[in-house]
Amino acid sequence: MKIQIYYEDTDAGGIVYHPNYLHFCDRARSDYFFQKDMLPLIDGAHFVVRKINCDFISSAKFGDMIEVTTKITKFKGSCFELLHEIYRKKELLFTANVLLVLVGNGKVKRLTKDIQDFLNSFFY
Amino acid sequence: MKIQIYYEDTDAGGIVYHPNYLHFCDRARSDYFFQKDMLPLIDGAHFVVRKINCDFISSAKFGDMIEVTTKITKFKGSCFELLHEIYRKKELLFTANVLLVLVGNGKVKRLTKDIQDFLNSFFY
Amino acid sequence: MKIQIYYEDTDAGGIVYHPNYLHFCDRARSDYFFQKDMLPLIDGAHFVVRKINCDFISSAKFGDMIEVTTKITKFKGSCFELLHEIYRKKELLFTANVLLVLVGNGKVKRLTKDIQDFLNSFFY
Amino acid sequence: MKIQIYYEDTDAGGIVYHPNYLHFCDRARSDYFFQKDMLPLIDGAHFVVRKINCDFISSAKFGDMIEVTTKITKFKGSCFELLHEIYRKKELLFTANVLLVLVGNGKVKRLTKDIQDFLNSFFY
Numbered sequence: 001m002k003i004q005i006y007y008e009d010t011d012a013g014g015i016v017y018h019p020n021y022l023h024f025c026d027r028a029r030s031d032y033f034f035q036k037d038m039l040p041l042i043d044g045a046h047f048v049v050r051k052i053n054c055d056f057i058s059s060a061k062f063g064d065m066i067e068v069t070t071k072i073t074k075f076k077g078s079c080f081e082l083l084h085e086i087y088r089k090k091e092l093l094f095t096a097n098v099l100l101v102l103v104g105n106g107k108v109k110r111l112t113k114d115i116q117d118f119l120n121s122f123f124y
Numbered sequence: 125m126k127i128q129i130y131y132e133d134t135d136a137g138g139i140v141y142h143p144n145y146l147h148f149c150d151r152a153r154s155d156y157f158f159q160k161d162m163l164p165l166i167d168g169a170h171f172v173v174r175k176i177n178c179d180f181i182s183s184a185k186f187g188d189m190i191e192v193t194t195k196i197t198k199f200k201g202s203c204f205e206l207l208h209e210i211y212r213k214k215e216l217l218f219t220a221n222v223l224l225v226l227v228g229n230g231k232v233k234r235l236t237k238d239i240q241d242f243l244n245s246f247f248y
Numbered sequence: 249m250k251i252q253i254y255y256e257d258t259d260a261g262g263i264v265y266h267p268n269y270l271h272f273c274d275r276a277r278s279d280y281f282f283q284k285d286m287l288p289l290i291d292g293a294h295f296v297v298r299k300i301n302c303d304f305i306s307s308a309k310f311g312d313m314i315e316v317t318t319k320i321t322k323f324k325g326s327c328f329e330l331l332h333e334i335y336r337k338k339e340l341l342f343t344a345n346v347l348l349v350l351v352g353n354g355k356v357k358r359l360t361k362d363i364q365d366f367l368n369s370f371f372y
Numbered sequence: 373m374k375i376q377i378y379y380e381d382t383d384a385g386g387i388v389y390h391p392n393y394l395h396f397c398d399r400a401r402s403d404y405f406f407q408k409d410m411l412p413l414i415d416g417a418h419f420v421v422r423k424i425n426c427d428f429i430s431s432a433k434f435g436d437m438i439e440v441t442t443k444i445t446k447f448k449g450s451c452f453e454l455l456h457e458i459y460r461k462k463e464l465l466f467t468a469n470v471l472l473v474l475v476g477n478g479k480v481k482r483l484t485k486d487i488q489d490f491l492n493s494f495f496y
Contacts, residue, residue, distance in 0.1 A: 012134035261383035
């Protein structure tokens with residue numbers, strides 16, 4: 001998923017405001033679904049972020065074109081983990097390990113074999 | 125209402141990103157209610173913005189403390205108009221005329237005399 | 249210019265947070281340049297917004313795909329005016345008349361015939 | 373540092389958009405300086421975020437008043453670590469361990485004893 005950096009993404013330091021890299025990861029998660037004309041829902045449950053560990057390696061700036069990759073790395077009980085990497089051409093700018101759950105009707109959803117297969121096929 | 129300018133409010137131009145002045149006006153509208161331990165609702169109806177005319181006169185920058193003033197200027201059918209002014213000390217940075225309606229249960233609310241009095245007493 | 253609506257664009261009302269339509273217009277202005285591998289600069293001068301008059305006609309929501317159009321409508325001294333319209337399919341959601349100047353080295357740039365021609369050819 | 377939650381902070385899920393908790397931590401870091409009429413600079417060097425590990429425990433919503441606490445927890449070479457906690461009354465909503473460096477003239481600043489003492493006295 002390619003993302004263009006606009007003024008709104010930057011701050012007075014002249015570079016992307018650091019929490020905005022998490023916006024880009026969030027866009028990437030949604031985009032897998034939008035590209036298949038779906039909303040980012042699985043059996044009516046939506047993604048909820050539980051933990052994020054992220055590294056700010058280098059900075060994107062106004063006018064840059066960046067790319068976000070997304071891979072599923074782990075299932076652990078009702079949680080699953082995604083690894084997002086953000087690149088500008090070949091240069092790695094940012095990584096985030098994001099632990100997520102699926103929440104429907106206010107309850108955390110069990111990650112059945114079917115859902116695991118779906119997620120595995122989705123975030124390749 | 126005083127507002128401190130943080131990194132998140134600025135862009136790579138080194139000044140406040142221009143749509144963010146509308147955030148500050150929106151905060152000001154909500155704050156009148158929060159200060160009285162209310163949510164910004166009138167008889168269960170919330171504010172919806174219909175039109176904005178705004179002038180960008182000068183710029184706030186990181187670290188500035190600005191102030192937003194809010195005055196009701198007009199009733200016109202089911203609409204009312206607020207004038208927001210944003211100052212840094214004595215210097216006027218921004219003005220916005222914002223035309224609003226109240227929407228409850230998906231319908232525009234009639235501005236009865238009671239509601240007009242309430243709004244007049246509120247945004248003084 | 250097509251824009252996908254993500255969670256970050258919405259607010260607790262379930263629809264796009266109203267100042268974000270101005271982000272979309274700003275992205276559109278920059279995108280004309282990015283698509284030609286340029287930065288949004290004219291002879292080293294950048295765009296500065298002086299006035300905006302905008303109408304909020306209907307709302308975009310999470311998952312919508314919208315489209316921003318941009319047309320130059322007027323030259324007036326050192327200012328020029330753009331009309332942005334935002335559509336979801338055929339439905340008009342938002343319009344904005346944006347008065348801009350070009351600022352380089354801290355000074356407003358005179359809009360010579362060459363610059364007018366350039367702008368006219370650009371925002372068609 | 374107390375922070376009021378406005379519409380701009382929320383998303384269509386009805387709660388604070390998750391990256392915005394990092395905005396609140398960033399505001400808190402700046403606010404220690406603003407309250408002493410300083411900019412968040414140390415010997416001309418500014419804070420740069422290197423890593424963040426954060427836990428999303430519970431959610432703030434429109435109208436909530438939250439509080440951000442900030443403590444210095446570690447020095448490690450040229451880095452230092454802050455622990456931010458965000459509360460709504462007594463309820464812990466969010467924690468973040470943020471690893472930072474000081475950057476001046478494009479270079480990472482050595483954390484001398486004086487700077488360590490300053491930081492220790494600052495983020496108590």
